[in-house]
Amino acid sequence: MTLEAELTEKLRRLKEASLLRRLAVRAGGVPEIEEVGEDGSRTRLLNFSSNDYLGLAGHPALKAAACEAAARYGAGAGASRLITGHAPWTAALEADLAAWLEKDAALLFSSGYAAGVGTLSALIERDDVVLSDRLNHASLIDGIRLSRARVRRYRHNDLAHLEALLKEVREREGKKRVWIVTESVFSMDGDVAPLREIVELKTRYGAYLVVDEAHAVGLFGPRGGGVAEALGVLEAIEVFIGTLSKALGAVGGFVAGSRPLIDWLVNRARSFMYSTALPPAAVAAAREGLRIVQGEPGRRRRALGNAAWFRGRLEALGALRIVAPFGESGAPPFVTPIVPIVVGSAGRACRVSAALRARGILAVAIRPPTVPDGTARLRFSVSAAHSPDDLARAAEAAAWALEAAADRGVGGGTSGCG
Ligand SMILES: *Cc1c(COP(=O)(O)O)cnc(C)c1O
Numbered sequence: 386m387t388l389e390a391e392l393t394e395k396l397r398r399l400k401e402a403s404l405l406r407r408l409a410v411r412a413g414g415v416p417e418i419e420e421v422g423e424d425g426s427r428t429r430l431l432n433f434s435s436n437d438y439l440g441l442a443g444h445p446a447l448k449a450a451a452c453e454a455a456a457r458y459g460a461g462a463g464a465s466r467l468i469t470g471h472a473p474w475t476a477a478l479e480a481d482l483a484a485w486l487e488k489d490a491a492l493l494f495s496s497g498y499a500a501g502v503g504t505l506s507a508l509i510e511r512d513d514v515v516l517s518d519r520l521n522h523a524s525l526i527d528g529i530r531l532s533r534a535r536v537r538r539y540r541h542n543d544l545a546h547l548e549a550l551l552k553e554v555r556e557r558e559g560k561k562r563v564w565i566v567t568e569s570v571f572s573m574d575g576d577v578a579p580l581r582e583i584v585e586l587k588t589r590y591g592a593y594l595v596v597d598e599a600h601a602v603g604l605f606g607p608r609g610g611g612v613a614e615a616l617g618v619l620e621a622i623e624v625f626i627g628t629l630s631k632a633l634g635a636v637g638g639f640v641a642g643s644r645p646l647i648d649w650l651v652n653r654a655r656s657f658m659y660s661t662a663l664p665p666a667a668v669a670a671a672r673e674g675l676r677i678v679q680g681e682p683g684r685r686r687r688a689l690g691n692a693a694w695f696r697g698r699l700e701a702l703g704a705l706r707i708v709a710p711f712g713e714s715g716a717p718p719f720v721t722p723i724v725p726i727v728v729g730s731a732g733r734a735c736r737v738s739a740a741l742r743a744r745g746i747l748a749v750a751i752r753p754p755t756v757p758d759g760t761a762r763l764r765f766s767v768s769a770a771h772s773p774d775d776l777a778r779a780a781e782a783a784a785w786a787l788e789a790a791a792d793r794g795v796g797g798g799t800s801g802c803g
Contacts, residue, residue, distance in 0.1 A: 402732075403730070403731035403732040403734075403752065403802065404752055406802070407802070411747075413432070414435065414440075414770075415432050415435050415437045415440055415443075415770040415771070416431055416432060416768070416770050416771050416772065417429055417430070417431060418747060420747075428745075430742065430745055430746065430747040433747060433748045434748060434764070434765075435766060435768065436600070436630070436632070436766055437631070437768055438603065438604055438685075438767075438768050439603055439632050439677075439678065439684045439685065439768070440768055440769050440770030441677060444673070444674075446673045446677065447673045448670075450669040450672065450673040451635075451670040452666070454472070454474075454665040454666045454670075455664070455665065455666040457665070458472055458473070459664075459665065460666070462663060462664050463661070463662075464661055465658060465659060465661055467651070469662075472662070472663075472668055474665075474668055474672055475663075475668050478671060479491040479493060479639070481675055482627075482675070485609075486611075486619060486627075486641045487614075487619045487620065488641040489643050489644045489647075490642065490644045490646070490647035490648075491639050491641040491642075492639060492657065493638070493662075493663055494637065494639065494640070494654075494656060494660075495638070495656070495661070495662075495663055496637065497524065497597075497599050497630055497631075497638035498523070498524040499638055499657070500626050500638030501524030501527070501528050501626055501638070502524050502531065502656050503656030503657050504595075504624060505525060505528025505532060505566070505595065506531035506532050507649065507650055507654040508532075508564075508595075508649070509528075510534065510562070511533045512534070512562070513534040513535075513561060513562040513563065514534065514535050514536075514561055514564070515529050515534050515535070515537070515564045515566060516537050516554075516563065516564065517538050517566045518539060518542065518578065519538045519539065519541050520541045520573065521566060521597075522572055522597060525597055537550050541574075542576065542578055547565070547586060548586055548590075551589075551590040554590075555590055555591075562593065563591070564592060564594075565583060565586070565592050565595070567583065567594075567595075567596055568596070568598075569597070569598045569600075569612035569613060570598070570604075570719075570721050572599065572723065573751060573755065573756050573762070573764065574725055575721045576721070577601075577718075577719040578612070580612055580613055580618050580622075581617075584618045593623045594621065594622050594623055595624040596622050596624070597627075598612060598613065598625065598627050599626070599628040599638075600721070600723060601721075602628070602678075603633055603678045603685065604632055604685050604688060604722065607682075608679060609632075609678045609679065609682065611625075611627070612719065613625070622642075623642060624640060624646065625640065625642060626638070627639050627640075627641070629667075629674065632685075633674035633675060633678060634671075634674040635667055635674050636670075637663045637668070685769070687769040688722055688767065688769035689721075689722065691768070691769065692720050692721060692722040692724065692767040693720045695767050695780060696720065696724055699726070699783060699784070702780060702783075702784035703784065704780070704783050704784040722768065723764060724765040725763070726762055726764075726765070726783060727760050727762040728762060728787070729759055729761060730759070731752040731753065731761045733761065733791075734750035734752060734763060735750050737750070737763055738750040738763060739790075739802075740785070740786035740789045741763070744782040745778075745782075746779050748763045748764065748765050748779070748783070749764065750762070750763060751763070752802070763783070765779065
């Protein structure tokens with residue numbers, strides 16, 4: 386069989402299982418995005434799938450900063466920072482990020498994905514033990530895999546399970562280095578890790594803690610630093626991972642921590658060392674994004690207020706199938722802008738998504754392997770840029786689409802998935 390024939394057959398099977406992914410041409414942002422069909426037709430959609438939580442990606446200040454940086458310094462960085470150095474403001478942005486997160490230093494990566502993979506694979510050694518939340522993001526999973534260390538996955542946000550594993554490792558393996566790796570806001574469930582209790586455990590058992598706050602920076606805490614800031618535990622986190630690509634409205638990932646940590650990553654994080662630096666426009670835009678996050682706390686209040694209203698409305702309409710704020714930890718609940726409606730099968734998620742699209746709402750179906758089998762879902766991402774009317778429209782459309790897709794009448798096949 387040729388490779389082409391083999392792949393064609395595999396893709397056919399994906400399509401049959403409603404698991405095929407396709408790309409689409411869409412331009413715009415939040416709240417509205419325009420889709421260009423293969424026939425050139427244009428459809429305007431209310432966008433509930435972007436991570437642009439504060440509406441900064443289209444902000445005039447970020448756009449102007451990007452334009453000016455590109456005009457002055459060019460479109461591309463040309464090489465890795467270890468080869469050609471970095472654009473002006475790169476070090477300034479890193480210093481600002483470090484100060485914001487009460488760390489000594491920070492390091493930019495070309496994406497949040499690259500930050501997770503490069504950092505974990507550079508820090509974790511083969512003889513270490515890693516305790517990883519079962520729902521962790523692919524970038525964390527892949528970084529741990531590259532380290533070749535032994536991984537024990539603990540049940541999602543389950544402190545008792547995490548503690549049992551810590552005990553077991555300490556009893557059996559003595560002084561081995563142990564890492565706890567978790568997200569703060571989980572990207573597919575929108576719930577929040579009980580970081581205060583995890584910090585207690587990591588201190589008691591002498592483990593190191595890595596927290597990925599990709600969906601939390603810019604949104605939580607008095608200064609917008611994330612969940613750890615909100616809970617007052619920033620200091621205990623050895624390795625803080627974040628992204629500039631979501632609430633901050635630009636692109637790029639970062640790590641913040643001690644000076645030796647950052648110096649080690651410069652020497653050992655392969656996704657940093659062997660990849661071209663972020664373009665000047667991205668760095669300039671991210672700096673503006675950070676400036677606005679720090680100067681305009683009203684934006685995050687609006688984003689979280691919108692999210693609370695939207696969740697409440699879905700619940701009132703009987704459309705919210707899982708509500709999982711914060712597990713059993715007893716910590717204060719966080720309302721996050723990620724609002725999942727779990728529908729079960731991938732086919733059903735595609736049909737609901739198609740029905741929503743027919744009503745002018747973009748809420749993409751999230752399917753395995755991104756989420757566990759049988760938990761395919763619609764994921765709504767609420768932004769400060771959504772108006773009360775946008776939120777009301779989307780909630781009502783969601784309630785209707787769930788009903789409509791139940792009887793298979795609307796959005797047959799996998800059309801909702803591209
Ligand atoms: C989105 C995300 C990333 C990746 O960030 P990018 O900047 O988009 O590459 C990493 N970790 C988590 C938890 C995420 O949700």
